[in-house]
Amino acid sequence: MRSTYTRRLFAAVAGLILVTATGALAGCGSDEPASADGPAPLRVGYQRFGGLSLVKARNAAPGVTWSLFESGPALTEALKAGAIDIGQTGEAPPIFAAAGGTDFKIVGTSEPIPQGEAVLVHESDGYQSFADLKGKKVALNKGSNVNWLLLKLLEKHHLTYTDVQVTYLKPAEARPAFDNKQVDAWIIWDPYFALAEQPGVKVLADATGLASNREYLLVAPGALESKGEQLTSFLTAYRQTTDWGIANPAERAKILAPELKIDEPTTTRALARSAKALAPVSPAIGDELQAIADAFTGLELIPGTVDIKGRVDERFSDLFR
Template sequence: MSKKTVAILSAALVAVAGLGLAAATFSRKDDNVLRVANQKGQVKAMMLASGALEGAPYSVEWSEFPAAQPLLEAVGGGAADLGLAADAPFIFAYQSGSPVKAIAVQSPANQAAQALAILVKTGSPIRSAQDLVGRSVATTRGSIGHHLLLQALERANIPAEKVRVTFLPPGDAKAAFDSGAIDAWATWTPYTNVAIKEGARAVVDAKDYGLPLYIDIANADSIAPKRALLADFLKREAKAVAWSRAHPDQFAAVLAKETGLPLDIARASFERSNRVSRPIDASVVAHEEAITARFQRAGLIEDARNVSQAFDPSFSKQ
């Protein structure tokens, strides 16, 4: 791969709407603006590609983030009304006291290989989770990569403290990985796709551990005044996901334009966006309780909040 291509990939990774109206009734108490926090390569690209926001009786203000942690800080801090993140960072933020609520849940539509993985360089002697003992692994604190690392160590009966974990945002983690400053990197697409294209290999693949759920997360104080906007947006998002599933190449073209990623990487990243809605039920709550317990065993959460209170299932009934 040329130096120019690598530079384009790195810059893209660290850089921080014709559907009919939904049936929601909009009232004067709605301020007619929905502030949506977006991770690069996720909801915004789908909404733009599908035209799902065309005709919406409100405007959407997008804010861009490189990972779930700063996105959730924006939602929890009231700078955004809504954002999409995976199960682990959501519950980590909730257990840290953030005023966030899950209002919709989706599952991956297929077992996408290496969409979430622990990566090493091609020539690394690390071949399995057991080989991570005493090694340095970079990830983002409370992320799906962090959770995958804990799962892999747990399955291998390795105490979490036996691995040297360095918490870095994705851009810094990529730089550390490229330079050899760390031994492994627990991360997600599109970072996995780029790293593998550049010669990395996966020693742990999330498809062997159960892929994460993806969650639409609202600021708790936004739910009442913006219920109609949130409900309408969720319906449009579901249509956008369905459209993207039926038109992956068109979606990839928009994703490449939005993120600056090469088209082949954007096309590979589609697998993470390909998901299906599921009800907020006891199995979803139990799933988040298991993640909470895993973070607790690693000493990352002390006094856990009631996980069932982290969900607002009322939107699935609208």
């Protein structure tokens, strides 16, 4: 029987994420106001650095409104609240969102990005393997893609979830905690990963061979019903912009660096490993996500079972082939 503690923990975390999402939305305005004579604009939630940032920076999809989020869990809470129509996250946030009752479909993904998330430690601490972190404090954002990487690292090194002191911190909180050695390791994704790669910081492991770390596009059911043409137009622009960026990496970095508020060399380094082509969803993608969901259920990180495979919707897949 699921413990009362687990249910309370999940509820508390969900509440914290909702507060974060509400605050993020309060600080995000619309770049394009709705026209009184036309349909309501498509409302897009994005994370700084994700593929959608390039669409925004190039103004490749005029007529949409943009809302910025620090992490996938905050974005999915905005989706639940009906504040956005479409958004982009990593592999774990859709699962936590589904467990929390958010209704959505997964309409697109990306090629794997295993080098785009990693475990960072301080060289002076002498850690040689993730196994050396047994009993140590490991910081990560709960419900984000790195939550799945943690599970795979524990499995690889024959450790359990209780063998490390998991410390749930948002990126803005985790960076100073890591820099000041209040935690022993930080599991994080780009561009925060690239920003933290300073002298004295060591990449202990990345997700290669462990996790796909794909990006996923989530769409609210209402938008699928009422904004189908707008979604098709937007996703077409997204695909074209992504392809352009891959073909023109130097220009991509110049355009994105000011948008990301990151220097160009750091932007270039992060994009070189983390910017990948879009890909269609498929039953195989559903199986990949379902395996992650089942693992989270087994560890009681989410309450009950989640049919995430049933959220996969292939209606736009031809746009990504």
